[in-house]
């Protein structure tokens with residue numbers, strides 16, 4: 304603990320037109336037809352051009368007004384944000400509503416997970432501008448578009464027999480070329496300034512390359528376009544669906560550019576799951592909270608100079624393996640396998656080479672292997688992420704829907720097992736405890752401590768980190784938080800501390 308500088312007084316969609324219904328995987332699945340191109344901007348429910356396109360978590364889209372009837376979701380208290388208490392059966396989960404574009408959906412969604420699709424809205428506008436104003440002779444694109452606009456072409460209708468076109472006819476000619484060019488102008492990623500690859504749409508409705516979103520989430524939780532909170536798991540892998548229509552559009556209109564980008568990306572330094580990072584074996588640090596360090600050991604002075612020179616200014620903080628316990632792949636390593644990635648917020652070099660560092664806790668990791676370089680440990684790390692909000696909500700619903708044993712059913716019972724409590728109740732237990740402790744002028748809540756670490760967080764996702772940083776409980780107990788993968792799990796741990804501490808006093 305010798306390198307810790309504590310500022311606190313403690314340690315730190317069948318139609319009549321349909322002549323030959325085709326199975327989803329038709330013979331020309333790889334080329335684009337005028338019909339399938341227009342279908343991309345058609346709502347599966349009302350069959351009109353999309354009006355205020357609503358992005359669904361399954362990567363599909365329909366008009367905002369075409370949202371199926373909603374029902375109230377019960378026994379879910381976290382996250383208690385707008386729209387999360389309403390759910391609906393996704394239109395795209397109906398059997399038969401399948402597309403070459405891949406329209407399937409696993410089932411139910413939460414209204415809070417749906418939102419505006421900004422890019423799809425622009426794409427619909429480009430189609431209308433390119434095809435909607437045509438007078439006189441109409442090509443197949445304009446003809447099909449007009450039918451859609453007039454509500455005369457069902458979404459699933461694949462062949463437009465009387466127009467003399469069918470689903471296999473590839474669009475061509477100046478109208479198509481102009482449309483293509485206009486679309487291309489809307490399809491650049493605002494992060495890498497190239498054609499969007501594997502389009503992922505954020506909850507705020509902005510679309511970027513999947514890889515670009517991953518890079519952003521690595522160091523921030525704000526949308527690069529609108530600066531709204533992303534509310535996405537830091538691991539984009541748990542965000543299973545790309546924006547299906549945008550993906551189909553890009554893959555079919557610009558296949559060569561997509562192929563070139565994929566090839567180029569293979570050689571790029573992508574955000575990989577694993578990274579090598581210098582490890583500072585010293586103390587327990589937690590995400591979102593600062594760690595104050597006083598660096599004087601020669602090897603760590605050297606390490607900090609390198610970390611500062613790297614530009615990323617990140618290193619891993621791990622604590623000592625005091626009990627010499629086995630640490631996964633590492634065996635009996637001198638340090639614990641779970642740690643926190645810190646980003647240096649402030650670095651002050653003292654004239655004698657020592658330094659004062661303020662590190663901000665980012666993500667958590669597990670060290671999978673390590674070696675010593677220049678006197679300090681360098682570890683291969685794997686990021687530890689929380690499950691998706693949907694999984695988080697399912698967990699709470701499942702746990703709190705169980706029958707409570709009659710002997711424990713006493714409503715107000717302070718003995719109700721934590722597993723049966725709502726996530727909100729678990730959070731409130733902690734917040735109330737802090738309030739009481741403050742009234743009692745507990746030393747660990749000294750104004751100087753609050754000045755350094757901030758007041759009690761109102762976000763249940765952050766609260767446990769804050770509490771662990773301040774509350775005088777054993778390091779072993781605090782360490783348990785680092786490997787958790789849900790907010791609920793962490794709040795159960797902190798509620799457990801509260802029970803124990805309150806129990807011991809009464």
Ligand SMILES: [Zn+2]
Nearest residue numbers: 346349366369
């Ligand atoms: Zn609609």
Ligand SMILES: [Zn+2]
Nearest residue numbers: 361393395408
């Ligand atoms: Zn869906």
Ligand SMILES: [Zn+2]
Nearest residue numbers: 492495512515
């Ligand atoms: Zn990009």
Ligand SMILES: [Zn+2]
Nearest residue numbers: 507509526529
């Ligand atoms: Zn945004």
